[in-house]
Amino acid sequence: MLFPPCAAIASAAPILQKDKAVAGAYVIELDNLAYSYGGGELLSDISLRLTPGSFHFLTGPSGSGKTTFLKLCYGALVPTAGHALLFGKDVRQMDRDEIAEIRRRVGVVHQDCQFLDHLTVAENIALPLMVSGRDVAAEEVNLKELVAWCGLTHRADALPPELSGGERQRAALARAVIMSPDIILADEPTGNVDWEMSERLLSLLVELNRMGKTVMIATHDLGLIRAAKTRVQARVLRIAKRRLQLAGADL
Amino acid sequence: MKLLSPAVLLRGEPQADRVVPPTGFTARLTLFAAAAMTFLAVFALALSLATGRLASNWSEELARSSTLRISAPAEQIAAQTEAALQVLATTGGVARARALSREEQQALLEPWFGPDLPVDSLPIPQLIEIIEDAQGYDPDGLRLRLAAEVPGAVLDDHGRWRRPLVKAAGRIRSLGLLSLLLIGAVMGAMITLAANSALAANAQVIAVLRLVGARDDFIARAFVRRFTFRAFWGAVLGMGLGLAALLALPEAQAEGGFLTGLGLRGWHWVWPFVLPPVAAMVSFLATGGAARRMLRRLA
Known part of the structure; x- marks a missing residue:
């Protein structure tokens, strides 16, 4: 079975395609970036430019700094050397409110999806709307469609602890895209789900990329990367020995 | 930061405040602290007002008269x-x-x-x-x-014993006002502790809110409104109990003259009703300060 159903994609598309004008040619620009933690350098000499609509995988052995790299990409960490520019603005010069604004334009799917456990799945997915002061009731229809698109309609009123691993990942993805962000960063989105569910999640991400979103997925699942390469023009970045390299076509 | 509106105090928590999970312990602590402190504040207030009245009674009744004794x-x-x-x-x-x-x-x-x-x-x-x-x-x-x-005449201008009495009454009045200030400060401190504990217990919630793009103000407001609401209603409860206790005090007898009762008189009954809004304001400032301090430290 194909997932998500095509009709649902078509109806959800309008809310996902409210593209914002991107300042500058690159959505993320890393310039000789380095990050040290506890005296040791975790990442060094990293330069990367992500254009709007690109699709990247990020691989590397466990502990190589994939999660740290993603955190540098959404302003959760500030580089210890070099510069990280998000939408043309240096992270180091942003105050906390500007970082909050950036988070509304960057959808993040964490490895361990964190939700507010006392709110329902639907409320959790609508959380970015709520915190940015948008009228959640006015977006009710869009929210329903997005929930359906992620195949969570029957779980909408459940609490997050009641969800399975795959359902949590899809709910996290729905929450990451409800604001129609320009960038989607996913950290091991298929880490603890079976292959069929990985396929579904990949389909969702590919679909979002076709709508013009920049996508970056950190994973060490080579099967996932191979599966993606048949559907989308994806580039593979690898972190090895603290540096970022463009991986060859040998995958 | 948006000022607290009376509507929020009465109606309670708007939809957006549901992002903070209900926390039974700090809720009860805040309610209890506000109620107990307001209860005490009612008495400190009554004491200050009564001694103020006493001092002015003595001044007025005795200042303008003196006695000449002829033996x-x-x-x-x-x-x-x-x-x-x-x-x-x-x-x-x-x-x-x-x-x-x-x-x-x-x-x-x-x-x-x-x-x-x-x-x-x-x-x-x-x-x-x-x-x-x-x-x-x-x-x-x-x-x-x-x-x-x-x-054979001895002049008693009353000043000899009036002045120390008026001075003592004035002192008691200052002590009463100082007590009011201390009660307010202690309530602020307790609510700050409760707010800190609530913020620490909800570190995960705050992290999620920051991740999805919440500004510090949004997060702080959710906590501040909740604590302000609780402090207000706790203070209303404490004020009610305090007033009931004052009403239950025996009346000062008319023959007592200037030895006035501790109760409230006339328009002074208005003062206790000022306490709940003041408690709400103390809570608003205390929680707001605690929330901003804690949020600044977080990534």
């Missing part, structure tokens, strides 16, 4: 009284001077000796009541003149 052998009393009245009539600052009648003197002595005292047969000094005008007289000058002309 002399029985046959000279009338003459010395006459002489004293003459002196007083020519003293600047004395509005009126009047010798008390026998009946009045007997009435004054009655509480001590009973109604059957044969005043006529006792060598009781004659009392002259002096009422000052707005300027007042110079007691030392008057004493000198009286010493020369009326040897």
